[in-house]
């Protein structure tokens with residue numbers, strides 16, 4: 001059922017895409033449905049180009065025949081579409097469940113428009129219940145970890161299949177468990193001051209709208225400016 005909700009949100013977001021657009025493609029299992037659908041649209045004649053937020057999405061886009069442009073050559077991104085791990089009523093989000101938070105933030109903060117797609121499980125009253133991923137340089141990471149603990153977080157080094165998870169940028173991910181009193185907006189600023197942290201998975205409300213697949217249909221919520 002959840003997969004159907006993700007797919008419904010992704011297909012609804014695709015309605016925003018026009019020929020000639022330069023797209024920023026997010027990462028994850030919801031974006032997977034978008035990229036597949038874009039492949040069909042491109043095969044049917046939609047003229048689009050895209051830049052991707054991860055190697056996984058690059059591979060998927062290639063498999064689906066979507067023309068890719070290296071981010072170094074991209075001057076403007078018309079629309080970025082991405083998933084989230086959690087979002088609160090103020091449109092603040094936590095991202096990075098797939099480890100792509102840095103590239104996602106680079107693209108989201110440069111895009112003219114940002115849309116986040118998700119199933120309804122991602123809607124949360126508060127973000128502080130969700131671990132906050134931070135991308136951390138491996139060099140001296142124990143020192144970085146100590147500084148993070150000093151802020152009150154409990155960091156856990158992310159692993160996959162028993163090995164340390166390495167991001168597309170060659171870094172580690174620390175997943176930080178916080179507490180209910182923490183304001184991630186404030187904590188994200190403090191974390192960014194720690195040498196060794198490249199970026200956090202806290203995203204300020206930079207989306208124009210969210211598209212949510214629910215059991216009662218797809219809901220589109222546009223953020224008030």
Ligand SMILES: O=C[C@H](O)[C@H](O)[C@H](O)COP(=O)(O)O
Pocket residue numbers: 026027028029030031082083084085094095096097098099100101104
């Ligand atoms: O690093 C990964 C991203 O932030 C994803 O956008 C996020 O984890 C949501 O992924 P999914 O659509 O698979 O829940």
